Amino acid sequence: MANSSVGPVLRTAVPEDLPRLRAIARAALVHDEDAEAVIDLLWTEADLHPALRVVAEEDGVPVGFALGSVRAATDTAPRSGHLNLLAVNPACQGRGLGRALLVDLERRLGEESAARLVIRGNPPNYAWPGIDIRYTPAICLAESSGYLRGKEGLNMRVDLRAAPLDTAADEKRLAEAGVTVRRLRSEDEPAFRRWMLDWGGAWEGEGAKSLTYDTPRGHVAVRGEGKETRFVGFACWGVNRLSWFGPMGTERSERGSGVGTVLLRRCLADQRAEGLDVAEIGWTAPIHFYALAVGAALGRVFWTYTKELP
Structure with a gap:
């Protein structure tokens, strides 16, 4: 030319x-x-x-x-x-x-x-x-x-073929402690969005986007059900890019209980079911947590x- x-x-x-x-x-x-x-x-x-x-x-x-x-x-x-x-x-x-x-x-x-x-x-x-x-x-x-x-x-990479993604035992343990981990539902939207505002930043918008897919691309940890539902953790995947995980957050009162690990693994299992071999954890902060939970390694800078x- x-x-x-x-x-x-x-x-x-x-x-x-x-x-x-x-x-x-x-x-x-x-x-x-x-x-x-x-x-x-x-x-x-x-x-x-x-x-x-x-x-x-x-x-x-x-x-x-x-x-x-x-x-x-x-x-x-x-x-x-x-x-x-x-x-x-x-x-x-x-x-x-x-x-x-x-x-x-x-x-x-x-x-x-x-x-x-x-x-x-x-x-x-x-x-x-x-x-x-x-x-x-x-x-x-x-x-x-x-x-x-x-x-x-920093982004981290997770090999979905090798990562430990089973959550059955941990979910049973959490349920016995009164915490249910499940997929986000369309009927959750009003209460979920109000709760997401407490996290500040733009997470409310990203969380809302996860609900726009036919099968919501998010999982939540809750105490109680129906009108008594109280969200205590969330994680999303594929909100903007199919292979990316995040955002994710756990209420301070539940940290250390394994809620975050279950939420993370459930999302990564969804991505593996979509046919992905590798997931990226975007804009990573707690590097040690992701490395320990799913064998994530530092990737893009x-x-x-x-x-x-x-």
Whole structure:
């Protein structure tokens, strides 16, 4: 393809571009087997701000794109503009297309009143904690464009073929102690969502998404049933990406009882039943817990970035 002397044409992407964007993602995201599904996820995230879908084209053909989103201000952070994904066809890399897309998306995020630019997952619809450090050109682009590196995110991998996922004995022991572990049900939604708000952050939204599947992709630990139901633990899987596990939480009063291990193993068993050989525990915090419970090992490393706007 000829490289035009006037540079690429940048415009707002439209649904008709999606087949080409999926193809670009498939070629560029070599460390993500579900790249096409990621595009659909992040495209939906931009529904409230369609202008944050940018495509670069040469000779009328899309050769790169960028997808963004906005997060409302909180008590501790200003309104932020998230750079969710930037990808360029490998055959067209090295010509400044990535930088042109980044600059244009930054401008558009500024027009959406973002005071801070962020390269970090924007839950509940997110694909990564940040930039996978194996995508070296993306790291170089961010750091040469004034972004400051922040906290890193870690994923762990679980070999579902070898992991100990049986929970029968532990569930019996918990039941004798008054705790029932079961699949999340559609009728749980009102009470479950109210309870999830207590966890803060974006977990309520992710938990709610687990209920949108025909078979809910979540399990809960409860004390009591019916109007007396009290949730004491939860775990979800495949909320955004089929192979990813999380989020998960256990009430402090139940920690150490084995509730978390049962919830984790039940979710991983679901993923194995879906035909997966490997699951990823996303944005991991308690590394020791996962290693002990299912033999999880550290896997992907992500760097997050921020950049202040005037």
